Structures are given as C-alpha cells and as structure tokens.
Amino acid sequence: MSEAERGQQPQDHREQERHGHAHPVFDRDYWEDRYGQPGRAWSGRPNAALVAEATALTPGRALDVGSGEGGDALWLAARGWQVTGVDISQNALDKAAASAREREDVDPEQLSWQQADLTTWSPTRASFDLVTAHFMHLPLVDRERLFPALAEGVAPGGTLLVVGHDADALPGGAGRHGDPGMLFTVDEVVGRLSPDAWQVEVAETRPRDMTGPAGDVWHVADVVVRATRRDG
Template identity: 50%
Template sequence: MTDGHGSLPEEMGEEFWNERYRSSERIWSGRPNRHLVAETEDLVPGRALDVGSGEGADALWLAARGWQVTAVDISSVALDRAAAHAAEAGEGVAGRITWLRADVTRWAPPTPGFDLVTAQFMHLYPNPRARLFAGLAAAVAPGGEFLVVAHHPKDLETGVPRSPVPELFYEGDAVTGALAEGEWDVLVDDVRTAEQTVDETTHTVHDLVVRARRRA
C-alpha cells in the first residue's frame, strides 16, 4: 500500500504507519469511501472484513448500518484512534466492531466466513498483492461479496501525487484473476473519475472499482 506521498512498500511497516498517524490528528477525511457506500448500501448486513481499516471511517459506517465488522490494520496508532472514534459513536456502533492489528501480507483471515470483504487502496507489488487478494477472496462466504477499490494506473498520467512505482498500480484483472473459476460473478469492473484537490492543485483521479459475488 502507499500513502500518496511517494513512499515505497518495503519502507511501510508498522512503525512507518504509526509515525505517519502520529504526525497528524487525522490523516484521512473521516468519511467512508464513496465507492464502498455506493456498492454496499443496499446489501443486507452480515459479517464484514475491512482490510486496511486506518482510522476506521469505513468500519464505523458499516457498523452503523448493522454489520458485524472485523477491522484490520498494521498500525496500532490507527486502530487506537479508530476505536476512540467508535466509542464516540456509541455502544451500538462500537459493540459491532472488532479491531485487529495485523500485517495483512502475512495474516490469513478465517475462511470462509464473511458476507463482505472490502479492501480499499491496498497497493502492493504483484506477488504479495496476488497472495493477499486470493486469501481475501477465500474468506468470502457463499453468497457474499468482495469489493476492491484502488488507484488506477491512469493516475500516473495525470500528475496527481502517487508513488512513482508503476508496479504498485493495477487494473481489474489483478483482482478477478484471484477469483476461483466458476465460483464468482463479477458485478462491477470499472474505472471511475473524480476531481481531487491536492496541495491547491486540482487533478482528475481514476479509481478502480471491482465488486464480485461468490456463488451460493
């Protein structure tokens, strides 16, 4: 994964992310990812796995809608901050979330068991990325859904601040290629654009959105 400031994956272990979160009272917006909202707001709540949960905005949004959420991140600072946000939201939200510190490139979720597995902006080199997506897909229960959102390679052409390593960016086949043949229906494989202002400069950003449902 990358932080949008040019750091490379091999530099970005637990201590990197702890220091990154300590550098500011809030790193991310505090709002759930717009693609997560668009793709899951009509789903019946069940068990969700939020991978790379950061400060917890996605997990809180899911829990507020009735999901039982396991939220995983490498940073203990981020998880402590997320748990504090959940406590502020009340027991009805906080009680539905389990916070788990893990390096997802080495951790395997229980399989299968989740009605929704969501991974937002996980940017790794191809081999660990393929292993991660295969493991996450295996964690989806029959009838459940797998949602991946990422910076698309087109962002490297627009000038938006991104890591300068092309191998960290990918298209939909990097996700769909991890799905067992004959077991999945791909519902969305799309590139969506939006305007984003970074350091007072407005860029067109391209987000890859892949959503698949495991056949019951």
C-alpha cells in the same frame, strides 16, 4: 484513498528523505509514524466506491483490510454491519476505536480491531459476508497471496469489494505512491477470481474527483471490482 489524501505529498517527501530511497518504504514504521501524528491522516468519510457498492447489501459480518482510521468500518457499522478492521498500524486502530466511541450511531461492540500484517495474515475461510479492501496497495508478490486469501474469506453468497488507484489517472503518476508495481488493474483482480466460484458484478475504472490540501480538485479514477461468491 478517499478524499483523504490531503497532506500526503509533503509526508511522502519526508519519508523519502528519511529512508533515502527513490520511493518511500511503506512498512509498519512508516504507517505507525504517519498515524502517530496529531489529527487525521484521512477525511474520516467512507470511500465513495464503498458507499456506491455496499449500500444495497444486507448487513452481516464485514472485514475491512487496511482499515486505517476506520472511516469505512464506521460507516458499515452505522448501517448495521458487525465489522472487523485489520491494519498494520496500531496507532491507526487506536484512532479508529476512539472514533467509534465518539459516534452515537455506532455501538463499539459492533467493531473489532486487529493489528496484523496483510503480507502474511489471512481471514478464516468463508467467515465474512463482505470483505472490502480500499487502496490496499502492496507489491505484486504480496497481492498474489493476499487477494486469493481475501476471496477465500467470503462466505457463499457474500461479496468481495476491491478498490485501488488507477495508475493512469493519478496526479503525479503512479510513482507518487511508491513503486508503481504497488498498483493493480481491474483485469488483475478479476483474473484471480474463478468464474466457477464468482459472479463478477462490477469491474471498471471509475472517475472520481479528489480535493487536495489547498482545495484544488484532482480528477483521478478508481479500479473497482465487486463480485459475489456463488453458493455451494
């Protein structure tokens, strides 16, 4: 989740105490509370994997799921994309829309924001030239529904980009992000894409340096899968 994890650990501990669970519960209340705090939860910068994988794409219609405060959506819009950001948190979407209004390189008309729960919501079939999901960590049962639904949302010739934390490279271990079962592997994402329908362009675990709250640098890695939907 971009460099933007600053502040996450203390927040996690507070949530843990509030819910009384071994892991925080990442439900709508959690995210509304988190984005309801003053200031930013994340850095506001686009994720490194998005910049690496989408810079060469021809702008069209993009869907960013789990769009948060809009760092990725705004970057895409500034490059000419028409972007829909979907998030469970209305507070996050409001912050993203406010950022869009402040940006001179973005026309707010290029962006639309939709509050929805991705455990049940699906994009319209073949309606986006890019569907991107960064750090959209959900339990396996929800990923089993969501990832194919996101793939269905990609138009022929379009791109699916799925990025997550690599469990083996997280400081503090996968449990720091809740139930370790929330994280996924390259093989899981690729395994959901039929070779008849998809050309897998990138499927790797990519090292990345992340700066912590005190300026300390963590060596992490991202699961990165980019695939192109075949025509027809």
